[in-house]
Amino acid sequence: MPDKVKNIRSFSLEELIVEMEKLGEKKFRAKQVYEWLWKKHAATFNEMSNLSKPLREKLSQNYSIEQVKILDSQKSSDGTVKYAFELSTGQMVEGVLIPTPKRITACISSQAGCSLDCKFCGTGFLDLKRNLYHYEIYDQVQHINKEAEKTYGRPLTNIVYMGMGEPLLNYKNVLSSIDKITSEDGMAMSPKRITLSTAGVAKMIKKLADDNVKFEFALSLHAANDETRSKIMPINDSNNLEKLTEALEYFYEKTKTRITYEYCIFKDVNDSIQHAQELVEFSRIIPSKVNVIEYNQVELADFVNTTRKRMDAFIHHLEKNGVIVNVRRSRGKDVDGACGQLALKNW
Ligand code: SF4
Structure with missing residues (x-):
């Protein structure tokens, strides 16, 4: 041997x-x-x-054969399942299976922990342990796909890189995992069913454009003015809205892909009509749509979800001004599997 x-x-x-x-x-x-x-x-x-x-x-x-293992899972009352994956080096990451009547989505992690400290996010309170290898990202998709077939009798229809970690800070592995997922040698999924979401690393958004990627792209925006956004996401200090605007224009020019802005709505932080108006203006920079996301409180964060009334007024203002809006109600809340809640709790 x-x-x-x-x-x-x-x-x-x-x-x-x-x-x-x-x-x-x-x-x-x-x-x-x-x-x-x-x-x-x-x-x-x-x-x-x-x-x-x-x-x-x-x-x-x-x-x-180094492969990620499913260590445990927790099923929410709404059918969402959260998985604890063990890496071959011992660290853990989480992934989520989200079933809806039309789609079955896997939300997967690209890093063990995260270095970006977004103030609303459970993962942001964990230290970055390491980047995942491309096959460790791919394994999460394969496992969740098998689980979807076992539990719901349907394969995955969509994959979102919105779990633990900032995908653009593990660029090479993330792109090779997408290559494998979309390749005939792998899972042969259409890139249009994959969404990569970033907290906003301007330089790497330009690199995506240069690499002419074919998958969907989302930016976690959460505020369209620098002062508010910096309070929510410290990365805004180094990658402010001006830098992001320049990167987004470059991205659209090269890829002609419409971008999605993710907007988690926090009470008294980013939920006023003034904030909605700023978002209207930002969303006009390049063709885009906006996902307004109901926030799920996490233990260490200071933010809380806004009221239904304020959320409705916010959405109404966007729609009135021609913004394409989708509302994402919270899924998997009771197992801490919802957006921003992946924090390796209760395993
Ligand atoms: S939202 Fe994403 S980038 Fe921000 S701390 Fe959480 S995992 Fe990291």
């Missing part, structure tokens, strides 16, 4: 061909193994039933 077994999922198909040749195997074996690892999501070499037993043994002597 070699001193150190290699993580077989860190190889591209081309690299795997080289590895197979080193083992004295034919090239086409690499394609078979690759299919087991990604498309069929095998957790052991033993499952690879079209490979001979000696080859399976050779593989397990030389390589490991």
Whole structure:
């Protein structure tokens, strides 16, 4: 047995061909193994039933299959399920399965913890432990997809990168995970069913544009004036609305993709008609729509959800001024699985 077994999922198909040749195997074996690892999501070499037993043994002597495991789950009364995933290095992240009549959505994590300290977010109170590898992000999707089929008899229709972490601060792994999810070698999902959401890293928004990405893109805006936004999201001090505006214009010019602004509505913080008017103006910069999100209080945060009356007035003002608005009612609240609540509680 070699001193150190290699993580077989860190190889591209081309690299795997080289590895197979080193083992004295034919090239086409690499394609078979690759299919087991990604498309069929095998957790052991033993499952690879079209490979001979000696080859399976050779593989397990030389390589490991690092895979994220489901440690536990909690089901909400509205059908939302929150999962605790264990990484092979011991840290935990969370993912959420959100069923609705039309869609089944997986909300997945891109980092263990987060460095951005958004003041309303449970994850923001955890330290950043590390970036997830591309296969660890992919595993969450595969696991939640299997769970969706098991629990609801339907596969995933949508994936949102809105769980723990800031996806654009783990750019390379996030984009490779999307490559795998959309590739024929992986889950063959349309990129239009994937939404990446950022707290607003202007430089990386421009990079997305340069890479001409095809998935949907959302910005967690939460306020369209710098003073309020900085109170909610400290990242606004370094990536203010002027910088974001410039990045968004660049993004739209290159991708022609309509952007979604996420707007969590907090009582007496960002819920006035003046705030709504600022949002109307901001939303005119490039073609966009706005998701107004009901806030779910988290223990350490100072924010609370606004009243139904103020929320209705806010939404009415947006609609009256031509903004396309969707209202996101809270899901999975009772298991702390709703937006901003992923904080590794109660496992
Ligand atoms: S909202 Fe997102 S970026 Fe902000 S602290 Fe939470 S996980 Fe990090």
